[in-house]
Amino acid sequence: xxxxxxxxxxxxxxxxxxxNAPAASAPAAPLVAGLTLEEALKAxxxxxxxxQYTQIRGQVYDITDFAASHPGGxxxxxxxxxRDATILFESHHVRPELVAKALKLLPKVDTTVNLCPDETxxxxxxxxxxxxxxxxxxxxxxxxxxxxNGRMPxxxxxxxxxxxxxxxxxxxxxxxYVRAPSILxxxxxxxxxxxxxxxxxxxxxxxxxxxxxxxxQVWGWFGSDVVIGKSSIEWRYHHMVSHHSYxxxxxxxxxxxxxxxxxxxxxxxxxxWFHRYQQYYTPLVWPLLYAASQVxxxxxxxxxxxxxxxxxxxxxxxxxxxxxxxxxxHLGLTLALPAYYHGLANVVLPFLAYGAFGSFVLxxxxxxxxxxxGLRPDQLSKEARSDWGRWQIETSATWGNAFWSFLSGGLNYxxxxxxFPGTAHNLYPAMQPIIKEECAKAGIPYNGYDGxxxxxxxxxxxxxxxxxxxxxxxxxx
Numbered sequence: 001x002x003x004x005x006x007x008x009x010x011x012x013x014x015x016x017x018x019x020n021a022p023a024a025s026a027p028a029a030p031l032v033a034g035l036t037l038e039e040a041l042k043a044x045x046x047x048x049x050x051x052q053y054t055q056i057r058g059q060v061y062d063i064t065d066f067a068a069s070h071p072g073g074x075x076x077x078x079x080x081x082x083r084d085a086t087i088l089f090e091s092h093h094v095r096p097e098l099v100a101k102a103l104k105l106l107p108k109v110d111t112t113v114n115l116c117p118d119e120t121x122x123x124x125x126x127x128x129x130x131x132x133x134x135x136x137x138x139x140x141x142x143x144x145x146x147x148x149n150g151r152m153p154x155x156x157x158x159x160x161x162x163x164x165x166x167x168x169x170x171x172x173x174x175x176x177y178v179r180a181p182s183i184l185x186x187x188x189x190x191x192x193x194x195x196x197x198x199x200x201x202x203x204x205x206x207x208x209x210x211x212x213x214x215x216x217q218v219w220g221w222f223g224s225d226v227v228i229g230k231s232s233i234e235w236r237y238h239h240m241v242s243h244h245s246y247x248x249x250x251x252x253x254x255x256x257x258x259x260x261x262x263x264x265x266x267x268x269x270x271x272x273w274f275h276r277y278q279q280y281y282t283p284l285v286w287p288l289l290y291a292a293s294q295v296x297x298x299x300x301x302x303x304x305x306x307x308x309x310x311x312x313x314x315x316x317x318x319x320x321x322x323x324x325x326x327x328x329x330h331l332g333l334t335l336a337l338p339a340y341y342h343g344l345a346n347v348v349l350p351f352l353a354y355g356a357f358g359s360f361v362l363x364x365x366x367x368x369x370x371x372x373x374g375l376r377p378d379q380l381s382k383e384a385r386s387d388w389g390r391w392q393i394e395t396s397a398t399w400g401n402a403f404w405s406f407l408s409g410g411l412n413y414x415x416x417x418x419x420f421p422g423t424a425h426n427l428y429p430a431m432q433p434i435i436k437e438e439c440a441k442a443g444i445p446y447n448g449y450d451g452x453x454x455x456x457x458x459x460x461x462x463x464x465x466x467x468x469x470x471x472x473x474x475x476x477x
Contacts, residue, residue: 046111052314053109054080056089058118060109071154072422073213075220078314079241084116087245087388090124092207092422094138094155121246122388129442130389133419136434141427155423157211159203162406162426163219166192166199170227174333177354181338181346186353189334193358196227198365199409199425205236208424225326226333228358229290231297232326233319238307244421248370248377248395255370258308264469265371267378271472279466286363290355297323368455368462369397369414375447390444392418393435397447399454402429412454415446 047053051064063081067074072092080088093099109115124130138153145151151158173192177185201223203209204216224232238254246252250266259265263282264275274281300307301323305315334354339347375395377385384390393415400412410417410425416432417425432448439446449458 046113047109047115052081053115054082055084055115055118056086056103057123058114060111060115061103062107062109066106071213072207073217075217075236075319076207076213076240078316078319079236081314082115082311083241083313084119086119086123087121088241091244091388092240094134094142094420094423095153096125096134121249121252122386122391124388127387127389129387129393129438129444130419133389133435133438136438137420137431140434141430152211155420155427156208156216158424159209159426162409163200163209166195166223166409170196177334177350178338178341181342181350183349183353186350187357190354190356190358191361193228193354194361194365195407195409196223197230197358197362197409198411199406200227201230201232201235202409202411203425205232206240207422221322221326225323226329229327229330229334229355230293231301231323233312233315233323234293234297234300234307237310237312240421241310242307244418247392247418248375250377252309254308254310263466266376267469267473271474276470276472278470279463282367282466283360283364286360286367287356289359289363364459365408365411365455368399368458369411370395371465372397372447372458372461373465373468374445384444389419393439393444393446397449397458398432399449399458401450401452401454403452404455405429415448 051062052067054061054063063070063077067077070077076092079085089099090096137155142151142153142155145158146153149158170189170192173185173189177189200209201220204218204220204223207213207216209219210216220232224230224235242252242254248256248266250256250268256265257269260269261272262285263278264271296307301312301315301320305312335347335351338350373379375397377391377395380391380394384394396414396418398413398415400408404412405425405428410428413425413428413432416428416435419435420427420431436446436448438444449455
């Protein structure tokens with residue numbers, strides 16, 4: 001399956017990394033060497049150079065003026081700039097009938113050539129199971145909460161307690177770490193960082209933590225750039241444009257192809273001799289995520305202006321400035337401040353412990369949710385591969401309960417999260433019975449591990465899957 005997430009003409013750099021569909025399948029376009037379809041159209045006067053455009057179901061829209069009033073915020077609308085945003089658009093709005101009305105108000109652009117090749121991946125609103133579950137969630141969860149608690153019908157907001165606890169945990173851990181830097185306090189701060197990464201920035205950057213788009217942007221930036229030193233810019237493009245749209249697709253989901261060649265997570269990936277040991281060395285790699293993010297984010301934002309496979313087409317100078325400010329604050333709080341009081345030599349090991357422990361927990365809790373035997377696209381039925389809702393359900397796994405949801409910001413409810421990524425994470429426990437029931441009716445497998453100790457069996461199965469992928473495929477033929 002190919003997808004037009006990148007606008008540039010096919011090249012060795014983009015193909016195979018979620019780049020354009022092959023030229024033969026793309027509409028004929030007046031391409032000029034080195035120009036995107038959008039740039040070429042602007043050069044011909046079809047599009048205006050000072051405007052921003054997106055494409056949804058083959059229709060090109062001018063979204064320049066909509067950025068200021070977009071309910072999810074300008075930072076989320078920016079993800080749609082210059083690309084086919086059909087999947088993003090349809091999967092992040094719980095009430096499609098209202099959003100369809102908003103689309104009618106946006107200026108349409110009539111062109112003989114599309115802004116970019118049409119999306120060829122299955123689309124959310126073509127999925128019967130997705131629409132059925134979506135309707136039940138609106139009727140049985142969101143509508144009653146709107147009447148009793150004033151919750152938004154979009155599913156955003158209502159996470160004040162969750163967010164307050166996460167922030168308090170970070171502040172308390174930071175104070176302890178600064179006053180008495182040690183490996184122990186570094187690990188405690190690392191856990192607080194992990195929790196901020198899941199319970200604060202993750203939901204906020206998806207647009208679901210707060211009712212206000214501005215506050216979602218603030219907490220998304222604070223929880224990511226400041227607390228854990230991870231660029232919220234890179235995260236949004238990587239996680240939302242790539243992972244959520246094309247979960248587990250080896251060519252389009254960055255979580256799969258950027259782990260390679262170190263980790264082989266898909267049968268289509270080339271096997272190397274060291275993969276036979278990946279069951280053993282994978283946990284040793286997890287603590288390196290923090291260091292890799294520091295280097296990768298800087299390179300992606302300032303050099304590539306893209307994460308592997310996804311260009312930052314809507315990137316603004318203010319976002320880059322916020323990244324720089326966030327990096328200064330992050331390193332100031334976690335490294336410079338304790339070093340000022342205790343000396344750099346006494347802070348190096350606690351700082352490394354902070355980054356390593358937080359990375360380890362985050363990687364562990366996330367990798368189990370998509371890397372199990374049976375969750376790979378080549379293991380899905382033909383029907384599931386052509387249905388976006390089924391694809392999301394059958395390539396994900398849910399573990400634990402509401403207690404673990406509180407401690408992981410809903411990260412454990414991956415099936416529910418992939419079906420409703422733009423809603424508050426504390427709604428996922430209520431969504432689970434609905435999704436389970438509809439899956440049972442439709443004969444769709446629901447990959448669930450229930451209970452307080454569910455992390456143990458799903459971790460076992462994850463290592464078994466890594467073992468399966470560690471075998472030389474030539475020896476299994």
